Amino acid sequence: MLSRVADSLYWMSRYMERTDGILRMLKINYASSQDDVQAFSWKPVLKIFTFLNDEEASALAHNTRGVLQYMVIDKDNPNSVLNMVTLARENGRSVQDHITKEMWQCLNDFYHTVRQEKLAEWLQKDDPITILDMLIKHGVLYFGTTDITMARGEGNSFINIGKYIERAIQSADILDVKFSDSNYDMDEAKDTTYWKYLLLSISGYELYLKTYRGGFEARNVVGQVILNDHFPRSVIYSVNRLHRYFERLKNERNVNDFNQVDFMIGKLKSKVKFSTPETIFQEGLHQFLTETKNDLYVIGKTLSQNYFSYT
Incomplete structure (x- = not known):
């Protein structure tokens, strides 16, 4: 292509x-x-x-x-x-x-x-x-x-790669801005409507109610938006699908370019996959989300340089 x-x-x-x-x-x-x-x-x-x-x-x-x-x-x-x-x-x-x-x-x-x-x-x-x-x-x-x-060819792969990079960045951005209201304090009490509208804005409210029976807690909101692979707008779901569609681009003519981007996606995937709400809070939610967004931006930039002939 x-x-x-x-x-x-x-x-x-x-x-x-x-x-x-x-x-x-x-x-x-x-x-x-x-x-x-x-x-x-x-x-x-x-x-x-x-x-x-x-x-x-x-x-x-x-x-x-x-x-x-x-x-x-x-x-x-x-x-x-x-x-x-x-x-x-x-x-x-x-x-x-x-x-x-x-x-x-x-x-x-x-x-x-x-x-x-x-x-x-x-x-x-x-x-x-x-x-x-x-x-x-x-x-x-x-x-x-x-x-x-x-058709499920290269074109479809590039469409989905763009879709899931954008979605992962959006979810991380929304979570980051919403938690900045409370200075990233996981223990600060927020009323039900605050979490409800946050989850509704990314179509995650119904899944949250079915997954967590004990009411709204900051830790659970972070867990769903970042780590829940059953939630189509979570960061891990988007990164997993990004990796899946990128792997379909591999061929004998672009091994070096492919390996460079594949390594970057795999590294981000592992970082998110093996995180928990506790490890994220220890690192700092803002820092974790900022690093995740930066990784996604770098993946997008490298993809552009290797596949779209950008200088």
Whole structure:
């Protein structure tokens, strides 16, 4: 496969995964903002998904409709849903011969939906949950269509590699920012709604209730989001799948490049797999998450240099 094609498939997938994460986070946090209008702040969401500095984020933190406009349709926000979907579509258009017709249709439909002029009016006046749900469903349709129509070749591997790198970074970022509210104190008491909305934002609330019967505890939340291989958005689940799809790229022509990236993924996989909540807390949750994200960034950069001909 041409490096240009692999690059486009990889970034198309990363942009779509990021879009899904942004929309789910916006939906759950909007619901949370309605429960506690005065105390609620959008600053954690802005910190995770935008490039705003502290002063800019603070100025926008209590303007719910303003945040929704900025995060969904603002052309000046490089991480807005509009810009992410546009970039994904551009990458998909450049490799139409390597994706299915159904996938292209999903990308195109999503693009035209998020570009509707009425979207700004709906976000400002109507119930945002309805709008966000509509956009989330477009993403779900894309992921499902990709899964059932894409041939299991190199292209599919690059799509999944991009998807799981992005997902692992997102989960680590969300956990890091949420725990920074309590200065990473595992024993600080938080009310049920705090943990509930954190888990809902990454679709982990129902699994948590089924796994842990004793109520909400910081240790259990960390255990699920980092170490639970049955949770599709956990760090270990994403790293395991990243390793699985990368191993499919091995061939006799790229042994050295493959071994370099494979070693890096395997090292990260072992570090996460053989951790426990206790060892993570001993090391320091912030340090563990920061190192994990840095490892993922380096894996992505090395993958780009070895497979996409980046200098």
